[in-house]
Structures are given as structure tokens and as C-alpha cells.
Amino acid sequence: MAICVGLQALFEGSTEDPNVPGLGLIKGKLDRFDDTNKAVPHIGWNSANSSSKSLYGLRPESKYYYVHSYKYPYVNGELESQGWTVATGSYGEETFVGAVAKGNILATQFHPEKSGVAGLKLIKSFLTGEGEKTLGQEVTGPAPTGGLTRRVIACLDVRTNDQGDLVVTKGDQYDVREKGEDRNVRNLGKPVEMAKKYYEQGADEVTFLNITSFRDCPLADLPMLEILRRTSETVFVPLTIGGGIRDTVDTDGTKVSALEIATMYFKSGADKVSIGSDAVLAAEEYYSGGHKLWGNTAIEQISKAYGNQAVVVSVDPKRVYVPKLDATRHNTIRTRFLGPKGEEYCWYACTIKGGRETRDMDVVELAQAVEAMGAGELLLNCIDCDGTNSGFDLELISQVKAAVRIPVIASSGAGNPAHFEEVFRETTTDAALGAGMFHRGEYTVQQSKTISPRQD
Numbered sequence: 221m222a223i224c225v226g227l228q229a230l231f232e233g234s235t236e237d238p239n240v241p242g243l244g245l246i247k248g249k250l251d252r253f254d255d256t257n258k259a260v261p262h263i264g265w266n267s268a269n270s271s272s273k274s275l276y277g278l279r280p281e282s283k284y285y286y287v288h289s290y291k292y293p294y295v296n297g298e299l300e301s302q303g304w305t306v307a308t309g310s311y312g313e314e315t316f317v318g319a320v321a322k323g324n325i326l327a328t329q330f331h332p333e334k335s336g337v338a339g340l341k342l343i344k345s346f347l348t349g350e351g352e353k354t355l356g357q358e359v360t361g362p363a364p365t366g367g368l369t370r371r372v373i374a375c376l377d378v379r380t381n382d383q384g385d386l387v388v389t390k391g392d393q394y395d396v397r398e399k400g401e402d403r404n405v406r407n408l409g410k411p412v413e414m415a416k417k418y419y420e421q422g423a424d425e426v427t428f429l430n431i432t433s434f435r436d437c438p439l440a441d442l443p444m445l446e447i448l449r450r451t452s453e454t455v456f457v458p459l460t461i462g463g464g465i466r467d468t469v470d471t472d473g474t475k476v477s478a479l480e481i482a483t484m485y486f487k488s489g490a491d492k493v494s495i496g497s498d499a500v501l502a503a504e505e506y507y508s509g510g511h512k513l514w515g516n517t518a519i520e521q522i523s524k525a526y527g528n529q530a531v532v533v534s535v536d537p538k539r540v541y542v543p544k545l546d547a548t549r550h551n552t553i554r555t556r557f558l559g560p561k562g563e564e565y566c567w568y569a570c571t572i573k574g575g576r577e578t579r580d581m582d583v584v585e586l587a588q589a590v591e592a593m594g595a596g597e598l599l600l601n602c603i604d605c606d607g608t609n610s611g612f613d614l615e616l617i618s619q620v621k622a623a624v625r626i627p628v629i630a631s632s633g634a635g636n637p638a639h640f641e642e643v644f645r646e647t648t649t650d651a652a653l654g655a656g657m658f659h660r661g662e663y664t665v666q667q668s669k670t671i672s673p674r675q676d
């Protein structure tokens with residue numbers, strides 16, 4: 221059984237690295253998705269339609285989790301004439317090979333181990349041998365539901381509270397302490413249990429953000445490692461982990477690179493790492509060095525080792541109001557929400573250290589720099605909207621989507637399911653993330669998926 225790049229390796233080669241031959245078990249070469257009109261990598265839940273032929277229990281109405289930039293373009297009958305049964309997916313105008321099987325060989329471009337119940341069924345069909353027995357037989361079923369769905373992500377901000385327990389918390393504009401006298405850290409539950417609950421409610425992904433990074437903790441004892449290990453035992457959708465991913469010095473004085481930290485997370489069950497503060501500092505160097513890439517930033521190193529799709533950059537912007545469009549050198553928009561002095565324009569300043577420090581860099585500059593460095597996705601928070609339950613900042617999301625070709629996750633401000641509907645309708649965002657409304661039990665993840673539900 222071959223998964224994702226495992227399927228790709230069965231072919232003769234790929235434009236990803238023309239000098240490295242594939243196994244050549246299947247004739248043909250892979251190429252990259254065209255990103256003129258769509259985000260690349262292709263990330264999310266899409267179909268694998270085997271045209272009424274049984275293929276290890278794949279179902280036309282189910283969706284499977286893909287994350288890749290290279291694909292084998294589907295040509296009707298080509299692989300079938302080599303004896304393969306084929307399932308296809310479609311992304312924009314392109315139809316690509318989602319899965320192939322012949323005898324006891326099964327290869328999937330998507331990740332069955334991250335495709336929830338539908339993926340587990342496929343793995344079972346492979347392990348029991350049932351899939352091989354029925355391979356290629358005619359089957360009837362519902363009509364295929366093609367195309368990529370837009371993801372709904374549940375996010376858990378995690379930190380240690382004043383009693384030393386690791387808790388899921390949630391801030392209002394990044395302030396996670398209660399409003400009362402004692403100002404305790406808000407405790408909304410336990411990370412592993414909450415992640416499982418959101419998986420069962422249909423979350424397309426789960427993100428953990430360690431919002432106080434590694435305060436004086438030996439790296440090997442990082443509590444987030446244990447959380448990932450335990451979560452990946454019961455949660456079969458992609459897991460992202462963020463917080464503290466940068467070159468650092470361990471408590472015993474040993475230098476540890478961001479790549480080593482990311483490796484520890486991947487080995488513990490993470491599918492993607494999310495980089496916040498370090499990305500802003502790296503982007504500053506990128507511009508001060510005249511757009512030069514040195515290959516030494518965390519983003520470049522991790523994306524080189526694990527692929528762009530494994531690196532998310534988490535952005536923490538906040539609005540800076542200005543009286544006119546050309547008041548600063550920054551990428552400025554006209555806004556429907558006027559500033560405190562009636563200003564009609566604003567730009568979004570990037571912050572680091574959980575919003576504690578504002579830098580002279582706007583969100584478009586950051587997004588374009590990290591895309592050039594190899595980030596595969598942006599997690600676009602908004603300090604002004606965070607925890608307000610007033611809806612996503614559609615102006616911010618539209619500005620960033622227009623500036624980059626990598627996928628964008630809209631975040632901050634979701635207060636009810638209609639806000640998800642709105643952000644998917646009004647912007648081209650690839651995914652939307654919610655936190656507080658799920659943690660407080662006001663709505664389930666499933667209720668937020670009216671626009672892009674997927675079936676297991």
C-alpha cells in the first residue's frame with residue numbers, strides 16, 4: 221500500500237525533481253498543479269471517483285484528505301490499459317489520479333489515515349484482503365460529489381494555567397485571563413478530549429497552538445508532544461501544531477534547530493507545523509537582504525525536509541487606521557469599518573509574541589515573503605476580531621487571498637455557523653477556523669459545515 225508521495229514514487233518520475241527516477245511500475249510522469257486560478261498545494265477533502273468500479277471500498281459520495289502539489293493527470297483509459305483500476309479527483313479544471321490499484325497493490329494520492337471513517341474503511345479493506353477480491357467489479361452507488369470542499373478547522377489554544385495544568389484556553393483579542401479580580405487563565409477543558417470531540421463532530425482538521433511556547437521547559441518533555449501522541453491515537457484527521465517553532469537553546473544549553481523541533485512534532489503525530497513570530501522576523505530579513513533566500517530560515521529548512529504542505533505560517537495582524545490611501549508605504553485598503561477618528565483606510569500590521577509586539581511589516585508583505593520561502597499555507601488570525609463573535613474580517617481575508625497563491629485559513633471572530641457561511645460566500649478562503657464558539661459548547665463543528673459538509 222502506497223500513500224501520497226508513495227503513489228507518486230510508483231511512476232517513472234516527476235517534474236518536482238526531474239533527476240530522481242521513480243520506480244517506473246506505472247508509465248508516466250507527474251507534474252505540478254497549475255496555480256494560475258487556484259491555490260497550490262491542493263489541501264483538503266476531495267473525491268476519489270472510480271467510475272462504478274470497486275476499488276478497495278472507495279465510495280463516490282465520500283471525501284478523502286489530500287495534501288500535495290504534484291499530481292498525475294488523468295487520461296481516460298491510459299492506466300486502465302496497463303491493468304490498473306483508477307479513481308480520479310478533480311481540482312479546478314484538472315482531473316488527476318486519486319488512487320490506483322492492481323491485485324494487492326493499492327496506492328492513494330490522498331491520506332486514508334487522515335480521512336476519518338472513510339479512510340479507515342479503505343485501510344480495513346486492504347488489510348483484510350477484501351478489497352483485492354472485489355477489485356474492478358461493477359458497483360452501483362450514489363452519484364459522485366466532485367471537487368474540493370472548504371475546510372472547517374477547530375483550533376485549541378493551549379497553555380499552562382496558574383495551577384500548572386495544561387488547559388485549552390481562549391482569549392478576547394488575545395487576552396486569555398478572566399475579567400474578574402484574580403485574572404485566572406480561562407480554562408475551557410482538556411486538549412486531548414476536546415480534540416476527540418471535534419473530530420467526532422466532523423472537524424476537517426484540528427489545530428493546537430501552544431500560545432506560551434516553551435517557557436523554560438526541556439524540549440524532550442514538551443507537553444505538546446504527549447498531547448499529539450495521545451490525540452493521534454483517536455483522531456484521524458490532520459493535526460497542526462504551532463508555538464515555539466524556531467531555532468532555540470534548550471534548558472541545558474544545547475542548541476536546537478527549528479527543523480529538529482518540527483521533526484519531534486512530526487514524529488509525535490503532527491501533519492503540519494505552524495510558525496508565528498519566527499516567520500515575521502525571517503520576512504524582515506528577506507526584505508532587508510533584497511528578497512534573497514539563504515535557505516537557513518525555519519520555513520525553508522522545514523519545507524525542504526518535509527514539503528511545503530507541512531509548513532503553515534500563523535499570522536497575528538491588527539488594524540492600523542490611516543486617513544488616506546497613501547498615508548504610509550504599507551498595503552492599505554479602504555474599510556467599511558471606520559477607525560476611532562473616522563478614518564476610512566487601514567493596513568494590517570504583523571505582530572509577534574502573541575500580539576505583544578507590533579512590527580513595521582504589513583500582512584501582504586509577510587504573506588508574500590513566506591510564500592517565497594516555501595510556506596504551504598497561511599493561518600490568518602486577526603487580533604481585532606479574535607474572541608469577539610462578530611464574524612471573520614472579510615476585508616483582511618480578501619486582501620491576503622489576492623496577494624498569494626497558497627491556501628489561506630480564515631481565523632478569528634466566528635461566533636455562529638452563519639459566520640462560516642458568510643466567509644465562504646464572500647471570500648475565496650480555502651478554510652475557516654473556529655475556537656470559542658465550539659469550546660463554550662454554543663455550536664458544534666457539524667453545525668458550521670452547512671456549506672461544505674463531507675460524508676464519511
Ligand code: 1PR
Binds near residue numbers: 376536
Ligand atoms: O509565535 O511561533 O511561538 O506561535 C505562537 C502561536 O500562538 C501563534 O500561532 C499565535 O497566533 C498563537 N497565540 C499566541 N498568543 C495567543 C493568545 O491568544 N494570547 N493565540 C495566541 C492565537 C488565535 C486563534 C484563535 C482564533 C479563533 N489565537 O488561534 O483560535 O482567533 O478564535 P475565535 O474563533 O474564538 O475568535 P509562535
